[in-house]
Amino acid sequence: MERPTLYIANKNYSSWSFRPWIALTGVGIDFEEVLIPFDYPGGNCDIKAISPSGNVPVLQHGALKIWESLAIIEYAAELYPEACLLPRDRAARALARSVSMEMLSGFRALRGACPMNIRRPRARIVLPDGVDADVRRIETIWRDLLEKSGGPFLFGAFGAADAMFAPVVNRFDIYDLVHRDDTLAYMRTMKAHPAWRKWEDAARAERWIVAEDEV
Template sequence: MNRPTLYIGNKNYSSWSFRPWMALTGAGVDFEEILIPFDYPGGNPDIKAISPTGRVPLLQHGGLRIWESLAIIEYAAELYPDAGLLPADRADRALARSVSMEMLSSFRALRNACPMNIRRPRGKIALPEGIEADIGRIEAIWRDLLQKSGGPFLFGAFSGVDAMFAPVVNRFDVYDLVSQDDTLAYMKTMKAHPAWRKWEEAARAEPWIVAEVEV
């Protein structure tokens, strides 16, 4: 099988890149990583040269190009069915897809107010309207799934669903947004995962500083 290539952006900032990278890395998928930094005001032309949307992440597999985080994770789950990227049970897979899509399409207040930033010093900010509702809904999703599965990850073992929520873990942490014990315990589990630690180490070593925008 040809080894896929995952194109990503800056590890410190790119929440969309973080998701498929952590999913594939956490599942033990062998892939090549190519990082194209966001270092041009109008967007890096190297990204536009490989991605039809002009954005990353993008997975190249042979002549096939797959963009968008969740589409990449879904494709990898089909390509590597034993990697555990999706739950084995059909009902659990349906639920996994539901909460992953909700993460993909919702929580705009949280995204806008709290961009992912691995290097950000931990500290509170003034919370704009809507962000508390976003936080509460995410905590409810986590609590429900952890109670059903028994943890330590959302569906028991690490899966692509945990990777979909990985940037939220960073946001909750560095902006000091949550205090519930079960939420903090799940965040601790995520931050201890070897894939998270590898990404974080690389993010902290990056030289680039860009405006805090959702990327």
């Protein structure tokens, strides 16, 4: 099978790139990585040249291009069923898709106020309306899934849903947003995953600095 190529942006900032990258890496799918850095304020013509949407991530597999994080993860789950990115049980698989879609389309207050930034020192900020509600909802999702599956990841083994929430783990950490023991335990599990550590090490080694309002 032809090896796919995943186009991503800066590892320190790009939550959208982080999701498919940690999904594929976390279950051992082999792919070529191409990083195209943000180049503000004018954008990066290299991204526009390879991406139908003008954004990354993009997965290229032969002549086919797939964009948007969850679409890439779903495609990889079909292409590599043995990797078990999605649960084998139909009901669990539907639930994994539901929470992944909720993450994809929701939690705008949290996203807007607390951009992903691997290198940011941990410190609280003044939070606008809506962030606390987003945090409580995410904690409820995690708690319910972990109780149902028994952990240590949301559906037992690491998979698509964990990848979709991976940037939130960074946000909860660096903005000091959560203090529940079960939430913190899940975050420690995610941050201990070899794929997380590999991404984090690379992010900390990057030299690019992008203003938070440009990410």
